[in-house]
Amino acid sequence: MSLRMPRDLARLSRAGQFDGALSNFEAEALSESASSLGYQGRKVEKALAALAIALPEAREAALAEAGEAVWAYFVQRELCGLRDHRLIIREMGIPPEVLTRLGAAPKAAR
Template sequence: MSVRPPRFFDRHHSTGLNVLEYELLSERADALGRHGLKVEKALEQLRERTAAGCGADQRQALLDAAADAVWAFFIQREICGLRDQRDLIRRYEIPKEVLARVGIVRKPEPGRS
Protein backbone atom coordinates (compact mmCIF):
# COMPACT_ATOMS: atom_id res chain seq x y z
CA MET A 1 0.00 0.00 0.00
CA SER A 2 1.46 3.35 -0.99
CA VAL A 3 0.71 6.58 0.77
CA ARG A 4 0.48 9.80 -1.13
CA PRO A 5 -0.70 13.29 -0.14
CA PRO A 6 -4.26 14.35 -0.92
CA ARG A 7 -4.77 15.75 -4.40
CA PHE A 8 -5.50 19.20 -2.99
CA PHE A 9 -1.92 19.47 -1.79
CA ASP A 10 -0.57 17.93 -4.96
CA ARG A 11 -2.40 20.31 -7.26
CA HIS A 12 -1.26 23.51 -5.55
CA HIS A 13 2.21 22.32 -4.60
CA SER A 14 1.41 23.28 -1.04
CA THR A 15 4.11 22.91 1.55
CA GLY A 16 4.21 23.61 5.24
CA LEU A 17 5.77 26.95 4.39
CA ASN A 18 2.90 27.91 2.07
CA VAL A 19 0.39 27.05 4.75
CA LEU A 20 2.31 29.17 7.26
CA GLU A 21 2.52 32.08 4.80
CA TYR A 22 -1.24 31.85 4.26
CA GLU A 23 -1.87 31.90 8.00
CA LEU A 24 0.44 34.89 8.48
CA LEU A 25 -1.26 36.84 5.67
CA SER A 26 -4.63 35.98 7.14
CA GLU A 27 -3.58 37.23 10.57
CA ARG A 28 -2.18 40.46 9.09
CA ALA A 29 -5.46 41.10 7.28
CA ASP A 30 -7.46 40.38 10.42
CA ALA A 31 -5.26 42.69 12.50
CA LEU A 32 -5.62 45.41 9.88
CA GLY A 33 -9.39 45.12 10.11
CA ARG A 34 -9.36 45.26 13.91
CA HIS A 35 -7.18 48.37 13.88
CA GLY A 36 -9.49 50.00 11.35
CA LEU A 37 -12.48 49.39 13.61
CA LYS A 38 -10.60 50.90 16.56
CA VAL A 39 -9.86 54.03 14.52
CA GLU A 40 -13.50 54.32 13.48
CA LYS A 41 -14.67 53.97 17.07
CA ALA A 42 -12.14 56.48 18.45
CA LEU A 43 -12.97 59.07 15.79
CA GLU A 44 -16.69 58.54 16.27
CA GLN A 45 -16.37 59.12 20.03
CA LEU A 46 -14.30 62.24 19.40
CA ARG A 47 -16.89 63.67 17.01
CA GLU A 48 -19.90 62.78 19.15
CA ARG A 49 -18.53 64.09 22.42
CA THR A 50 -17.10 67.23 20.84
CA ALA A 51 -20.51 67.94 19.27
CA ALA A 52 -22.14 67.36 22.66
CA GLY A 53 -19.84 69.98 24.21
CA CYS A 54 -17.39 67.96 26.30
CA GLY A 55 -14.84 69.71 28.49
CA ALA A 56 -11.33 70.63 27.35
CA ASP A 57 -9.66 67.87 29.41
CA GLN A 58 -11.99 65.20 28.06
CA ARG A 59 -11.46 66.46 24.50
CA GLN A 60 -7.68 66.24 24.95
CA ALA A 61 -8.05 62.66 26.19
CA LEU A 62 -10.24 61.81 23.19
CA LEU A 63 -7.71 63.37 20.80
CA ASP A 64 -4.93 61.36 22.43
CA ALA A 65 -6.93 58.12 22.19
CA ALA A 66 -7.76 58.76 18.53
CA ALA A 67 -4.12 59.57 17.74
CA ASP A 68 -2.96 56.36 19.43
CA ALA A 69 -5.48 54.31 17.42
CA VAL A 70 -4.45 56.00 14.17
CA TRP A 71 -0.76 55.49 14.92
CA ALA A 72 -1.28 51.77 15.58
CA PHE A 73 -3.26 51.52 12.33
CA PHE A 74 -0.49 53.26 10.38
CA ILE A 75 2.06 50.83 11.80
CA GLN A 76 -0.09 47.81 10.97
CA ARG A 77 -0.56 49.07 7.41
CA GLU A 78 3.19 49.49 7.01
CA ILE A 79 3.71 45.92 8.23
CA CYS A 80 1.37 44.87 5.41
CA GLY A 81 3.41 46.89 2.90
CA LEU A 82 0.95 49.77 2.59
CA ARG A 83 3.14 52.83 2.99
CA ASP A 84 0.94 55.65 1.66
CA GLN A 85 -1.47 56.87 4.34
CA ARG A 86 -3.11 59.70 2.35
CA ASP A 87 -6.07 57.61 1.17
CA LEU A 88 -6.60 56.36 4.72
CA ILE A 89 -6.62 59.93 6.06
CA ARG A 90 -9.24 60.97 3.49
CA ARG A 91 -11.36 57.83 3.89
CA TYR A 92 -11.57 58.06 7.68
CA GLU A 93 -11.65 61.89 7.65
CA ILE A 94 -8.94 62.04 10.29
CA PRO A 95 -8.78 65.58 11.71
CA LYS A 96 -5.51 67.49 11.57
CA GLU A 97 -5.56 67.80 15.35
CA VAL A 98 -5.39 64.00 15.58
CA LEU A 99 -2.68 63.71 12.91
CA ALA A 100 -0.55 66.26 14.75
CA ARG A 101 -0.53 63.95 17.78
CA VAL A 102 0.24 60.69 15.95
CA GLY A 103 3.41 59.11 17.28
CA ILE A 104 3.78 61.38 20.29
CA VAL A 105 4.74 59.57 23.47
CA ARG A 106 3.06 61.30 26.40
CA LYS A 107 4.40 61.36 29.92
CA PRO A 108 2.18 59.62 32.44
CA GLU A 109 0.16 61.94 34.63
CA PRO A 110 1.31 62.30 38.25
CA GLY A 111 -0.20 59.57 40.36
CA ARG A 112 -0.72 57.24 37.37
CA SER A 113 1.57 54.48 36.17
Protein backbone atom coordinates (compact mmCIF):
# COMPACT_ATOMS: atom_id res chain seq x y z
CA MET A 1 0.00 0.00 0.00
CA SER A 2 1.36 3.42 -0.83
CA LEU A 3 0.41 6.57 0.98
CA ARG A 4 -0.43 9.78 -0.82
CA MET A 5 -0.64 13.14 0.87
CA PRO A 6 -4.09 14.76 0.74
CA ARG A 7 -4.35 17.30 -2.11
CA ASP A 8 -5.02 20.31 0.11
CA LEU A 9 -2.07 19.46 2.33
CA ALA A 10 0.19 18.96 -0.70
CA ARG A 11 -0.88 22.33 -2.15
CA LEU A 12 -0.22 24.14 1.13
CA SER A 13 3.12 22.43 1.52
CA ARG A 14 4.24 23.46 -1.99
CA ALA A 15 3.22 27.03 -1.22
CA GLY A 16 5.39 26.97 1.90
CA GLN A 17 2.41 27.67 4.17
CA PHE A 18 2.27 24.34 5.96
CA ASP A 19 5.77 22.87 6.10
CA GLY A 20 5.33 21.32 9.56
CA ALA A 21 2.39 19.15 8.49
CA LEU A 22 4.43 17.21 5.99
CA SER A 23 7.02 16.30 8.58
CA ASN A 24 4.27 15.35 11.03
CA PHE A 25 2.71 13.13 8.38
CA GLU A 26 6.07 11.57 7.53
CA ALA A 27 6.81 11.01 11.22
CA GLU A 28 3.44 9.31 11.72
CA ALA A 29 3.96 7.08 8.66
CA LEU A 30 7.46 6.11 9.81
CA SER A 31 6.13 5.38 13.29
CA GLU A 32 3.46 3.07 11.88
CA SER A 33 6.02 1.30 9.69
CA ALA A 34 8.36 0.77 12.65
CA SER A 35 5.50 -0.48 14.80
CA SER A 36 4.41 -2.95 12.12
CA LEU A 37 7.98 -4.13 11.63
CA GLY A 38 8.33 -4.76 15.36
CA TYR A 39 5.04 -6.65 15.44
CA GLN A 40 6.10 -8.88 12.55
CA GLY A 41 9.49 -9.48 14.20
CA ARG A 42 7.80 -10.64 17.40
CA LYS A 43 5.62 -13.02 15.38
CA VAL A 44 8.76 -14.52 13.83
CA GLU A 45 10.39 -14.96 17.24
CA LYS A 46 7.27 -16.65 18.59
CA ALA A 47 6.96 -18.94 15.56
CA LEU A 48 10.64 -19.92 15.71
CA ALA A 49 10.34 -20.65 19.44
CA ALA A 50 7.30 -22.87 18.75
CA LEU A 51 9.22 -24.64 15.99
CA ALA A 52 12.15 -25.31 18.32
CA ILE A 53 9.92 -27.19 20.78
CA ALA A 54 7.54 -28.76 18.27
CA LEU A 55 6.93 -32.46 18.60
CA PRO A 56 7.59 -34.54 15.45
CA GLU A 57 3.88 -34.86 14.64
CA ALA A 58 3.40 -31.07 14.89
CA ARG A 59 6.64 -30.08 13.14
CA GLU A 60 5.13 -29.68 9.67
CA ALA A 61 2.51 -27.22 10.95
CA ALA A 62 5.15 -25.34 12.95
CA LEU A 63 7.36 -25.09 9.85
CA ALA A 64 4.46 -23.73 7.82
CA GLU A 65 3.65 -21.15 10.49
CA ALA A 66 7.29 -20.10 10.80
CA GLY A 67 7.62 -19.81 7.01
CA GLU A 68 4.56 -17.61 6.80
CA ALA A 69 5.74 -15.40 9.69
CA VAL A 70 9.23 -14.98 8.20
CA TRP A 71 7.79 -14.22 4.77
CA ALA A 72 5.50 -11.50 6.22
CA TYR A 73 8.45 -10.07 8.18
CA PHE A 74 10.64 -9.94 5.08
CA VAL A 75 7.87 -8.22 3.10
CA GLN A 76 7.48 -5.62 5.85
CA ARG A 77 11.26 -5.08 5.95
CA GLU A 78 11.30 -4.53 2.20
CA LEU A 79 8.47 -2.01 2.48
CA CYS A 80 10.68 -0.13 4.96
CA GLY A 81 13.54 -0.18 2.43
CA LEU A 82 15.51 -2.94 4.19
CA ARG A 83 16.21 -5.40 1.42
CA ASP A 84 19.20 -7.38 2.71
CA HIS A 85 17.92 -10.12 5.00
CA ARG A 86 21.21 -11.96 5.60
CA LEU A 87 21.92 -10.33 8.97
CA ILE A 88 18.37 -10.97 10.20
CA ILE A 89 18.56 -14.61 9.10
CA ARG A 90 21.78 -15.03 11.05
CA GLU A 91 20.74 -13.02 14.14
CA MET A 92 17.33 -14.66 14.47
CA GLY A 93 18.69 -18.09 13.64
CA ILE A 94 16.15 -18.75 10.90
CA PRO A 95 16.74 -22.35 9.79
CA PRO A 96 17.19 -23.18 6.09
CA GLU A 97 14.12 -25.44 6.20
CA VAL A 98 12.03 -22.36 7.05
CA LEU A 99 13.66 -20.24 4.35
CA THR A 100 12.82 -22.83 1.68
CA ARG A 101 9.13 -22.40 2.51
CA LEU A 102 8.97 -18.63 2.02
CA GLY A 103 6.00 -17.69 -0.12
CA ALA A 104 4.78 -21.28 -0.45
CA ALA A 105 1.06 -21.82 0.07
CA PRO A 106 0.02 -24.50 2.56
CA LYS A 107 -1.38 -27.72 1.04
CA ALA A 108 -4.93 -26.96 2.24
CA ALA A 109 -4.96 -23.61 0.40
CA ARG A 110 -4.09 -25.09 -3.01
